Amino acid sequence: MGSPDDALTRRLVDLSRSLRQHGIAVGPSESADAAAACAALGVSDRGRLRAGIAAAMLRREGDREIFDQLFDIYFPAGVGDRQTVGEVTAATGGAEVRAAAEQLRDDLATALATADERELDRLAARAVAELGALANDSTMGGYSASQTLDRLAPQTAIAAALQRARDGADTPAGSGEGGGGSGSGSGGADGTGSPWRAEELSDRFDRDEIRSRVAAFRRRVEREATRRNIEARGTERISRYGVRDPLERKDFLLTGREEAVELQSAIRPLARKLAARLSAKQRRHSRGAVDVRRTLRRAMSTGGVPIRPAYKYRHRSRADIVLLCDMSGSVSGFSRFTMLLLQALSTQFRRVRFFGFVNICDDITDLVVGAEMGEDIRTRVAEQATIARWHGSSDYGSALEDFVDRWLGAVGPRSTVLVLGDARTNGSDPKVAALRTITEHARQVVWLNPERSSAWDTGDSVASRYGEVVDMHECRNVEQLRQFVSRSLPV
Amino acid sequence: MPSRFSSVEAASSALEQAGYIASDPIATTVYLADALGKPFLVEGPAGVGKTELSKAVATATGAELIRLQCYEGVDEARALYEWNHAKQLLRITAAGAHHDPGSGADEADWGRVKEDIFTDEFLLDRPLLKAVRADHPTVLLIDELDKADVEIEGLLLEVLSDFAVTVPELGTIQARHTPFVVLTSNATRELSEALRRRCLYLHIDYPEAALEQRIVSLKVPDLDATLSESVVRLVGALREMRLRKSPSVAETIDWARTLIALGGDRLDPELVSSTLGVLLKHQEDIDTATAKLDLTRGLA
Numbered sequence: 001m002g003s004p005d006d007a008l009t010r011r012l013v014d015l016s017r018s019l020r021q022h023g024i025a026v027g028p029s030e031s032a033d034a035a036a037a038c039a040a041l042g043v044s045d046r047g048r049l050r051a052g053i054a055a056a057m058l059r060r061e062g063d064r065e066i067f068d069q070l071f072d073i074y075f076p077a078g079v080g081d082r083q084t085v086g087e088v089t090a091a092t093g094g095a096e097v098r099a100a101a102e103q104l105r106d107d108l109a110t111a112l113a114t115a116d117e118r119e120l121d122r123l124a125a126r127a128v129a130e131l132g133a134l135a136n137d138s139t140m141g142g143y144s145a146s147q148t149l150d151r152l153a154p155q156t157a158i159a160a161a162l163q164r165a166r167d168g169a170d171t172p173a174g175s176g177e178g179g180g181g182s183g184s185g186s187g188g189a190d191g192t193g194s195p196w197r198a199e200e201l202s203d204r205f206d207r208d209e210i211r212s213r214v215a216a217f218r219r220r221v222e223r224e225a226t227r228r229n230i231e232a233r234g235t236e237r238i239s240r241y242g243v244r245d246p247l248e249r250k251d252f253l254l255t256g257r258e259e260a261v262e263l264q265s266a267i268r269p270l271a272r273k274l275a276a277r278l279s280a281k282q283r284r285h286s287r288g289a290v291d292v293r294r295t296l297r298r299a300m301s302t303g304g305v306p307i308r309p310a311y312k313y314r315h316r317s318r319a320d321i322v323l324l325c326d327m328s329g330s331v332s333g334f335s336r337f338t339m340l341l342l343q344a345l346s347t348q349f350r351r352v353r354f355f356g357f358v359n360i361c362d363d364i365t366d367l368v369v370g371a372e373m374g375e376d377i378r379t380r381v382a383e384q385a386t387i388a389r390w391h392g393s394s395d396y397g398s399a400l401e402d403f404v405d406r407w408l409g410a411v412g413p414r415s416t417v418l419v420l421g422d423a424r425t426n427g428s429d430p431k432v433a434a435l436r437t438i439t440e441h442a443r444q445v446v447w448l449n450p451e452r453s454s455a456w457d458t459g460d461s462v463a464s465r466y467g468e469v470v471d472m473h474e475c476r477n478v479e480q481l482r483q484f485v486s487r488s489l490p491v
Numbered sequence: 492m493p494s495r496f497s498s499v500e501a502a503s504s505a506l507e508q509a510g511y512i513a514s515d516p517i518a519t520t521v522y523l524a525d526a527l528g529k530p531f532l533v534e535g536p537a538g539v540g541k542t543e544l545s546k547a548v549a550t551a552t553g554a555e556l557i558r559l560q561c562y563e564g565v566d567e568a569r570a571l572y573e574w575n576h577a578k579q580l581l582r583i584t585a586a587g588a589h590h591d592p593g594s595g596a597d598e599a600d601w602g603r604v605k606e607d608i609f610t611d612e613f614l615l616d617r618p619l620l621k622a623v624r625a626d627h628p629t630v631l632l633i634d635e636l637d638k639a640d641v642e643i644e645g646l647l648l649e650v651l652s653d654f655a656v657t658v659p660e661l662g663t664i665q666a667r668h669t670p671f672v673v674l675t676s677n678a679t680r681e682l683s684e685a686l687r688r689r690c691l692y693l694h695i696d697y698p699e700a701a702l703e704q705r706i707v708s709l710k711v712p713d714l715d716a717t718l719s720e721s722v723v724r725l726v727g728a729l730r731e732m733r734l735r736k737s738p739s740v741a742e743t744i745d746w747a748r749t750l751i752a753l754g755g756d757r758l759d760p761e762l763v764s765s766t767l768g769v770l771l772k773h774q775e776d777i778d779t780a781t782a783k784l785d786l787t788r789g790l791a
Contacts, residue, residue: 029688033527040526041499041519048499051516052523059687061534061678061694115700199790201758202721205728205783212731265733276679280563303580 008038015074018239024063030056065246073239076227097151100130105157112161112213113168124220127152132225142232145225154214161210248479252334252450263337270482271344277486278348288312318350319490320414326421327356327387328394334450335420336377339368353410356381357399358388361407396423397431404434411438416490417445423463430462435469448475495525495552511547512706520693530651530672535695537677538739545632545673554628559618561639567646572620572658579608609660623656623666631670637680644686651689698740700727706740711747721758722747732783734776742770760786
């Protein structure tokens with residue numbers, strides 16, 4: 001490998017240590033490969049270096065986001081203000097900030113309209129330099145991406161960008177009117193196009209195109225702010241706290257609205273993968289004893305010597321799944337995700353039934369089955385099902401008792417019952433006996449708890465009282481849920 | 492071992508001459524896989540050109556492409572080698588027919604037959620052995636490895652780390668030319684860590700608009716430039732729509748060919764909705780796209 005470049009080697013080692021801190025297994029052999037890759041590629045082209053190190057260190061696409069963030073930290077694009085940006089001064093004071101933002105927004109609209117990657121990159125750097133500097137001395141000259149984005153409000157450039165893109169597209173095509181006097185007005189256009197211009201099919205989706213370019217611009221600004229902050233605060237600190245975890249490992253209990261939407265879109269691909277795995281598991285289990293008749297028939301092709309045995313297939317009935325979901329505010333995000341995932345997987349099981357509860361139970365199977373993709377199921381449940389009585393806070397004891405009283409018929413010897421909830425009873429009687437009754441009727445009862453296991457039994461949680469009767473699994477994020485479904489769920 | 496490519500640029504242009512336009516990360520990883528002599532694991536959605544890439548590498552380096560298509564239940568006998576049992580039985584039976592019971596030459600005869608039936612003549616070589624035994628450079632493509640069972644990965648570990656195969660009756664066969672190994676996976680199953688560790692990893696995603704346009708104009712040279720731009724833009728818009736199956740590069744190319752066959756020179760709702768089946772393969776997706784692009788209404 002030649003003599004190791006000390007500075008480069010140290011960076012690679014630091015990078016791999018940071019990756020490990022973020023849960024990506026990068027061992028010495030990966031680091032060595034990365035070093036060999038660096039030696040083969042040289043360090044002149046940053047994009048190739050990134051691709052090369054990623055190829056050597058990463059093992060799956062899900063880790064790419066973290067890697068990219070950390071790569072930017074350890075192999076920054078440059079130091080200080082970039083040369084391409086030119087002279088910039090941080091704007092101070094309200095009027096100055098507004099003027100700078102106005103100017104940037106105008107440039108941004110043009111860059112968005114033409115999808116000029118290099119210009120967008122330059123604008124992100126300029127925006128952070130001009131609008132992102134934190135005023136407070138205690139922040140050690142740091143930069144804030146959210147302040148930049150708040151002040152710049154890039155989404156307000158969409159309308160102008162759209163107008164310019166459409167005008168720009170017309171001119172070279174020479175379709176007559178061309179540029180017109182539409183000017184660079186910041187926003188007048190409502191997206192239906194100028195009245196004197198023939199509609200193009202692209203008019204129906206160019207707004208979305210520009211919107212996704214704006215989203216990409218936001219990420220550029222975040223990257224740029226991170227780059228500036230490393231200088232102020234040091235690599236070590238930023239690499240530990242300044243990196244977003246991927247969606248897979250984000251706590252269900254901490255997901256916000258926007259992330260919930262992203263999670264919803266992750267259900268389909270996840271369900272497809274899990275379905276493939278579950279059906280492979282089913283097939284593996286269904287191999288039975290040697291089938292003598294078919295083996296002998298097969299042996300005829302090898303002169304009567306039974307070289308390749310044939311096996312019987314065992315018919316196994318598929319499992320019944322019954323979900324008991326806490327629908328109260330605190331854990332409903334988790335319940336909703338799990339319900340939709342199992343609904344997407346329902347072909348793998350004989351039957352899936354959903355029961356929602358807050359303090360009493362109701363059958364919500366039809367509501368879940370009929371839910372549109374991306375719809376918030378909570379509103380429908382609130383309108384059409386009775387899951388709370390007298391008060392709106394969750395009470396596991398009375399909900400379980402109510403389930404035993406009214407819905408026990410749904411549980412049979414082939415059923416696997418999954419209880420979803422944090423086992424926080426708000427101080428009421430947990431009524432463990434009701435849960436025991438369910439376990440006696442079901443093949444298996446499992447409790448999925450979206451809280452970290454160290455928080456169980458704190459406050460009003462009665463996790464371990466229920467845990468004595470049923471298996472309780474920590475299921476904090478998509479990753480853990482995926483593991484549970486693929487490993488522990490009977491098929 | 493002589494390198495196949497001298498630099499990233501060389502890899503990129505060689506691939507382009509073989510009819511594959513590689514993005515910079517792809518060209519970089521191909522170059523590295525060659526320079527470091529490591530197998531090369533490619534993941535990505537169906538139809539982005541994973542298989543095509545290895546074919547292009549084979550063409551670009553003048554090597555033979557040997558392909559092992561994995562499926563559930565693929566085993567050693569299908570992947571590595573197999574003795575031709577039927578032929579061996581025939582050989583034994585034939586030996587028995589000439590056998591003279593009176594002469595007492597039973598022992599010697601069996602010894603000869605035994606030697607005889609474990610020779611090259613009765614060995615059926617399957618892709619892995621074929622790649623190892625080849626006397627010319629090869630590209631070994633192990634396609635859709637995620638479809639195979641876990642056991643086959645153990646077998647691959649041995650082959651991929653030493654490029655040697657041991658056949659007990661014949662001894663160890665060492666590869667004369669280290670094959671350029673490409674593994675592809677659609678990620679329906681997680682591949683084992685041990686296997687991943689031995690490979691360079693590359694995820695190929697849908698290409699960026701500019702790259703896709705170059706690909707389309709290479710594959711469908713008759714397509715008018717402005718039309719090809721709108722084609723790529725529309726496909727890009729479809730990919731943003733959260734469909735069950737997003738259209739891939741292969742489908743973009745098919746669609747471009749369809750448009751030429753139909754003689755369209757400009758995208759309009761009628762043309763798009765009548766050919767949408769080329770791009771989208773689920774009725775659900777077609778409905779979504781029709782609604783979002785408002786395809787039932789003509790252009791104003």
